[in-house]
Amino acid sequence: MPPKIEINDLTKVFVKKTGSVTALQNISMTIEDGEFVCLVGPSGCGKTTLLRILAGLEKHSAGNFKINAEQSKRPLQSMVFQEKGILPWMTVEDNVAFGLAMRKAPKDIIAKQTAYYLEKTGLTQFASLYPSELSGGMKQRVSIARAFANDPEILLMDEPFAALDEQNKFILQEELLSIWAETKKTVLFITHSIDEALMLSDRILLMSAQPGQIIQEVRIDRPRPRKIEEIRKDPELAAQFVDIWQHLQKEVQKSRT
Amino acid sequence: MTQSGKIVQDPVRVERAEWKRQQTKARLQQLLTIVSPVLLLVLWEVLSRTGVMDIRFFPPPTAILQTFWELLVSGAIAEHVGVSLYRIALGFLAGVIPGIIIGLMMGLFTPIRHFVSPLVMALMPIPTLALLPIIIILFGIGDLSKVITIAGSVFFPVVINTAAGVLNIDKIYLDVANNYGASKSQFFFKIALPGALPVMLEGIQMGQAIALLTIVAAEMMGATSGIGYLIWTSYKAFLLQNMFVGLIMISFFGYLFSLLLRGLQKKLLPWR
Incomplete structure (x- = not known):
């Protein structure tokens, strides 16, 4: 390979x-x-x-x-940015789904991938919150979940x-x-x-x-x-x-x- | 409770007492915001009735209230207020909508910004009211000239704030959009518009205040109806009580619009 x-x-x-x-x-x-x-x-x-x-x-x-x-x-590729890299006007869930939504993945795939990585990063219960309500560590979990959910090479x-x-x-x-x-x-x-x-x-x-x-x-x-x-x-x-x-x-x- | 000669206090009780003190203090301070206007009105009433203030120029608030009631019953208020609100609504929209569109284009496309911004900067300092004579000659003394005057005044704060709103979006969000492959329309709806919205709404709030200032002045100069007309004709006929009714209507609607826009802001910016 x-x-x-x-x-x-x-x-x-x-x-x-x-x-x-x-x-x-x-x-x-x-x-x-x-x-x-x-x-x-x-x-x-x-x-x-x-x-x-x-x-x-x-x-x-x-x-x-x-x-x-x-x-x-x-x-x-997908990037995990330094702090402030998640979009303040989107909920945690929409932030995690961002990459998939941008490349117009099918709705069921978006829902599945997003739920999976929300769960993986322990964010499920915060899914509907906005980033301003999260701590710094939580925000970076969102950023990581977003990158993995996008399933890049x-x-x-x-x-x-x-x-x-x-x-x-x-x-x-x-x-x-x-x-x-x-x-x-x-x-x-x-x-x-x-x-x-x-x-x-x-x-x-x-x-x-x-x-x-x-x-x-x-x-x-x-x-x-x-x-x-x-x-x-x-x-x-x-x-x-x-x-x-x-x-x-x-x-x-x-x-x- | 004593322990080795010292008084041992329950820390929770101490803090609860402190918390109660803070609560009472906050409530008293809230009361102050109601007290100040009431106090002013009472003072006005007393000074006017006792003749310290000239009753011809400053009729007592109760007399103004009575005049307000008479004008309300006669339908005069409904007529003038209705006409003014109609002009404000149309003029506001006619200023805000192009303001937002041109502001967004200026923010998003650098060549457009370079081309348009000197024009905006040069025209902005000119008070639209100074152009009112020309506007009346061109568009008559009816609603249209008022609508155009208001639109011209509202346009500038909106266009400038919208462009600034787009330009001030943190660069990292543009990187995020790029990195995750946002298309042009996705970039517009998911990044540029929400990113610019807070500053844009500030501009609209400013435009709203300017619209009220403008309508009164515009209706004073060339109009046959409206709140400004009411104020001006009452003033000329020395019916100062009627004039004060007009002023109070303006104050009331200014406050009301501010509250409405504040509510809209909360709705549109849930993340703040």
């Missing part, structure tokens, strides 16, 4: 009045079907730009990428838990993993948290500060399902944390100056 995502020499340059900035330089990677990959890097390294290019929200300057589709009627996640408090973050990470394990979707997940990447990933890709390049690849071979307690206790992962941090430290310093 071909890899799910192939990225070859992808480069993105932003041109401004004061000159140009190379946000991404010759990014190449492949992601296998069903793999959970985290992209970790200092803020401003271009990881969000890369995700936005894959999401079709930004055009790349050079190179190419390909998302290999399994079924032609499935959407290629791959999922793109842009620091979905960055604005949550730590306890909520742990809970949502485990919930995300359990839904993911069931659907076997390919996920590209962006985060600046090494802990989060260790908890979630099959593979972590480290990015350098501007211009963004992939500088290191780390495999995480922990068995699943993973529990936050086990991840925290594991001495091997503690060593990997230090290793990743040492790789990133330089880059973080660089991006600060």
Whole structure:
């Protein structure tokens, strides 16, 4: 089977009045079907730009990428946005159904998929509420349910838990993993948290500060399902944390100056 | 209850007493909103009756009320109010509908915005009332000239707020629509319209207030009926009690329309 995502020499340059900035330089990677990959890097390294290019929200300057589709009627990708990514004028249920409604899926499929993922994310009893009545954690559950309900080939996640408090973050990470394990979707997940990447990933890709390049690849071979307690206790992962941090430290310093 | 010399209080009881105090305070404050207009009216009545205020310019509220009753019985109020409301309704719609359509187009299509906004900006400061003589010459002293004057005044706040409403939609919602493959019409109905609605309704609320201001002035200048006409002719005949009745009608309908629009806002924006 071909890899799910192939990225070859992808480069993105932003041109401004004061000159140009190379946000991404010759990014190449492949992601296998069903793999959970985290992209970790200092803020401003271009990881969000890369995700936005894959999401079709930004055009790349050079190179190419390909998302290999399994079924032609499935959407290629769906994105889980940072906080505020759900529509305030729609109820929880309509938000979860949004992708399916946009591609005019049959009514019974919409109802079925929506009910399923509302149930999965524990939102069933909140289905008719508006987002303003929800906590931050609940809102991100809506965002996750919306992406999964859309049944895309791959999922793109842009620091979905960055604005949550730590306890909520742990809970949502485990919930995300359990839904993911069931659907076997390919996920590209962006985060600046090494802990989060260790908890979630099959593979972590480290990015350098501007211009963004992939500088290191780390495999995480922990068995699943993973529990936050086990991840925290594991001495091997503690060593990997230090290793990743040492790789990133330089880059973080660089991006600060 | 004492414990090692200290008084131990029941925390629930303490908080309940505090809560009751807050409730009483809130109720008293609500009372103030009723007290202030009543107090004003009583003061007016007393000052007018005792001759501190000139009774010719400020007839006491009870006398105004009596005149109101006479005009109501004679059917004069129904006639003038009916005519004015008809003009307001038509003029309001004639201003709001194109205002919304053009405002949405300005918000959605950048070239249209660049083309139209200098015209809007240049025409907005001109009071429609200053054009009233021309409007009367062109459209006569009947309903049409009033409707056009109101429409012209209502249009601007609505068009500007509608365009601003669309432009101020958080960019992330546009990304969401794009990412989930919304078509142009889906984008319009699911993102642009609901996203712009809160600010748009503010503009309509403003337009409503302007419509009332405009109708009175327009009917004072060239009309043979309407609340503005009632005010103006009463003033000229020095029937100030009748004039005050006209003013009170305007105040009443202004308040009523505000309440109605507030209710509409609640209906249309259930997510707020």
